Amino acid sequence: SQTIHQWPATLVQPVGSPLSLECTVEGTSNPNLYWYRQAAGRGLQLLFYSVGIGQISSEVPQNLSASRPQDRQFILSSKKLLLSDSGFYLCAWRANTREQYFGPGTRLTVT
Amino acid sequence: AQSVTQLGSHVSVSEGALVLLRCNYSSSVPPYLFWYVQYPNQGLQLLLKYTSAATLVKGINGFEAEFKKSETSFHLTKPSAHMSDAAEYFCAVSRAGNTGFQKLVFGTGTRLLVSP
Numbered sequence: 001s002q003t004i005h006q007w008p009a010t011l012v013q014p015v016g017s018p019l020s021l022e023c024t025v026e027g028t029s030n031p032n033l034y035w036y037r038q039a040a041g042r043g044l045q046l047l048f049y050s051v052g053i054g055q056i057s058s059e060v061p062q063n064l065s066a067s068r069p070q071d072r073q074f075i076l077s078s079k080k081l082l083l084s085d086s087g088f089y090l091c092a093w094r095a096n097t098r099e100q101y102f103g104p105g106t107r108l109t110v111t
Numbered sequence: 112a113q114s115v116t117q118l119g120s121h122v123s124v125s126e127g128a129l130v131l132l133r134c135n136y137s138s139s140v141p142p143y144l145f146w147y148v149q150y151p152n153q154g155l156q157l158l159l160k161y162t163s164a165a166t167l168v169k170g171i172n173g174f175e176a177e178f179k180k181s182e183t184s185f186h187l188t189k190p191s192a193h194m195s196d197a198a199e200y201f202c203a204v205s206r207a208g209n210t211g212f213q214k215l216v217f218g219t220g221t222r223l224l225v226s227p
Contacts, residue, residue, distance in 0.1 A: 043201070044217045098162070105154045
């Protein structure tokens with residue numbers, strides 16, 4: 001069966017510091033992968049998606065970037081964090097029947 | 112373009128009462144619809160999905176949803192609420208992007224509160 005991992009689970013970073021969040025998927029090959037953010041009290045915002053290694057599409061221009069160095073690895077990064085980057089970050093992969101399966105999430109607090 | 116609207120940001124029920132969470136969709140093509148549940152500080156868990164096979168869809172934890180094309184609705188129900196059902200629920204519709212890539216468009220969520 002498929003499993004999706006995210007780490008770290010929680011992160012507290014100062015403004016201006018770099019960021020790297022990692023997501024890995026097991027049990028499937030060439031998955032479509034997604035990064036979402038949930039700000040406090042708000043819904044899910046799609047940030048990036050990827051159909052394959054090195055193929056990244058951005059939904060919203062912002063302070064973040066994404067990379068896919070391996071088939072089942074998806075990384076979310078920032079060179080300099082802003083206060084507004086705080087939130088709950090979720091990685092997901094899509095099944096052939098269109099539903100997405102989510103990882104446990106990373107709680108990021110920028111101070 | 113496909114979208115979903117969830118009516119009511121908060122719904123309160125008593126334990127044992129009927130749960131009804133509302134979702135209306137907008138789609139120019141036959142939609143794929145989903146309900147997810149999110150517990151505090153956790154990822155989203157798929158409750159059920161509609162993919163045009165049957166209009167009444169049964170999911171996990173005793174939840175079900177009925178697709179009504181005439182009403183463009185996909186409401187989530189459970190006959191008897193449990194305390195453990197307290198969570199946030201999201202309705203979503205699958206949408207093809209400009210490049211044909213499939214995305215999910217989520218509603219703003221409904222927080223279900225269950226009182227003893």
